[in-house]
Amino acid sequence: MKVQEMTGMNYELTEEQVSIRENFKKFCDNEIKVNADALDREDQQVSMKILKENIRKLADLGYLGMGHEEAYGGTDQDLTSQAIAGEEVARACASTFLSVGASCGLFGVPLRMFGSDAQKAKYLPGIIKGELIGSFGLTEPEAGSDAASMRTTAVKKGDSWILNGTKTFITNGPIADVCLVMAYNDKEAGPAAGVTAFLVDKESPGFSVGKSFDKLGFKGSPTSEIVLEDCEVSDDAVLGEIGRGFIQAMQTLEFGRIGMATVSLGIAVACMQEAAKYASERKAFGRLINRYQEISFKLADMMIMTDISRLLIYRACWAKETGDPESAVLASCAKLFASESATQISSWALQVHGGYGYIKEFPIERLYRDAKLGEIGEGTSEIQRVLIAKDVLSKYAD
Ligand SMILES: Cc1cc2nc3c(=O)[nH]c(=O)nc-3n(C[C@H](O)[C@H](O)[C@H](O)COP(=O)(O)OP(=O)(O)OC[C@H]3O[C@@H](n4cnc5c(N)ncnc54)[C@H](O)[C@@H]3O)c2cc1C
Incomplete structure (x- = not known):
């Protein structure tokens, strides 16, 4: 059997x-x-x-x-x-x-x-x-974690819509051909019924790329503001139903969180590999540093944390794939654990490199800078904990 x-x-x-x-x-x-x-x-x-x-x-x-x-x-x-x-x-x-x-x-x-x-x-x-190249425009200068407080508006004018507002921290902003923009078409209806998603081409009148950001990490992936000033798009640009844009964005973020967990896992594995390699080449006090328990135990913990991250990611994928109602909370669990593990692992891996970890000749310096974004993008660690705690309370409080 x-x-x-x-x-x-x-x-x-x-x-x-x-x-x-x-x-x-x-x-x-x-x-x-x-x-x-x-x-x-x-x-x-x-x-x-x-x-x-x-x-x-x-x-x-x-x-x-x-x-x-x-x-x-x-x-x-x-x-x-x-x-x-x-x-x-x-x-x-x-x-x-x-x-x-x-x-x-x-x-x-x-x-x-x-x-x-x-x-x-x-x-x-x-x-x-x-x-x-596409991009996703949800975050605004005054609306990140609290995305529902976005200010961008969409007003119907004949067969067109006029968009006004600024989106910020938009990945691919400077190079994207099209951006999916979330905007209030009916503020009174609230986020669940009053936000619409628009496919906005970069050539649309009133669309421009705003300030580009110089970041700590992920320097090879451009990030900028997107500015909409009386930006006109046709009815054809509405994605799905009018008023469903916020729900669509939240559903998209469930996939995005699995993605952010996956990038964190990839970074963590790269850190572990760099640390194992360096610890097997570098000598101190006449011995390879991988012979010191302080170093080898870090490698052991890295292995466990990457493996748990991977299992949580696969579980979240499986839940999403099978329509399991737990899929949203499992995506949050995977994202939270994998991203915080990556930050911890990158710090340990840099430490294993000693001073050489702090200079740009070794990839660990870049990996350490890249790791941090996992705890911020697609909903911060705090927001994941808010969502996970809400789920725990709904199941176990009484
Ligand atoms: C490199 C990069 C790329 C990005 N790409 C995109 C993109 O392509 N598209 C897009 O739309 N957005 C993108 N973002 C935006 C990202 O999703 C937001 O930065 C993130 O959601 C946090 O929002 P904020 O920066 O406004 O922080 P804030 O919401 O201002 O949060 C500040 C702090 O307060 C905490 N906090 C807020 N509310 C609570 C609460 N209720 N309980 C506990 N703590 C709380 C947060 O956890 C955080 O620690 C990107 C960001 C970065 C840095």
């Missing part, structure tokens, strides 16, 4: 998933990781060239279409397979993962879920080929 028949549990990847992991590992090591430092350090013009090349290479490999329907050029893979591939992309280059995730995920997933055939046909083939 097979073990899974005896236990009802199966931790084995399918043959296809094993081959996805192997292919992506090899490809990302050879083609993506080699440019990660340059992408982080070069000036904007050079780094955007590298980023776009990375996006096109991953498109050719099929990564950008994994979550999309075959009719538009995708391969419609399950979420676990996407996470397996994503871990390898993030391990090689977190900035590339983030920009691809904003385009195919934060922009592409709601389009897949709520878009009309015409909207999908207009954008998805280009997004999947890496020829078009």
Whole structure:
């Protein structure tokens, strides 16, 4: 009898998933990781060239279409397979993962879920080929965690809508061809019924890219404001139903949180590998430092934390895939644990490098800077704890 028949549990990847992991590992090591430092350090013009090349290479490999329907050029893979591939992309280059995730995920997933055939046909083939870049505009200067307090408005004018407002911290802002913008069309109806999502092309009158941000990490993934000044879009730009934009955004963030957990896992694994390698080369007091328990125990804890992160991610993927009502809270658990683990692991891994961890010659310096975003993007750690605690109280308080 097979073990899974005896236990009802199966931790084995399918043959296809094993081959996805192997292919992506090899490809990302050879083609993506080699440019990660340059992408982080070069000036904007050079780094955007590298980023776009990375996006096109991953498109050719099929990564950008994994979550999309075959009719538009995708391969419609399950979420676990996407996470397996994503871990390898993030391990090689977190900035590339983030920009691809904003385009195919934060922009592409709601389009897949709520878009009309015409909207999908207009954008998805280009997004999947890496020829078009998408972005997701929810956050505003005065509305981050409290996204419902957004101020951007949409007013109907004949067959058009006029958008006014500023979105901030928008991944791909400076390079995106199209942004999914959430705006109040009816403030009185509140977020659940009064926000609409619009597909806003960069050529739309009144659309402009605002201030670009110089960040601590993820320097290869551009971030900026998006400014809408009497920005006019047609009725065709409305995604799904009028008034459903906030709900659509929240549903998108469930996928986004799995994505943020995955990029954190990739960073954490990269840190663990760098630490293990360095500890096996560096000598102090006549011995390799991996012989000192203080160092090797850090490696052991890194292994446990990355493995738990991976299991939580796969569980969240499986829950989402099977329509489990727990999927939202499981995505929050995966995101919270994986991101806080990545921050801790990056700090330990830097410590293992001693002074060499603090200079730019070793990749750990970049990984340490990149790790922190996981605790902020797609809902901060505090917000994940608010959501998880609410779930616990709803189940166990009485
Ligand atoms: C590099 C980067 C890329 C990003 N990409 C995108 C993107 O593509 N699209 C997009 O729309 N947004 C994007 N964001 C925005 C991101 O989602 C927000 O920064 C995040 O949600 C937090 O919002 P805030 O920065 O306004 O912080 P605030 O909401 O002002 O929070 C400040 C602090 O208060 C805490 N806090 C707030 N409310 C509570 C509460 N109820 N209980 C406990 N603590 C609380 C927070 O946890 C945090 O510690 C990006 C951000 C960064 C840094």
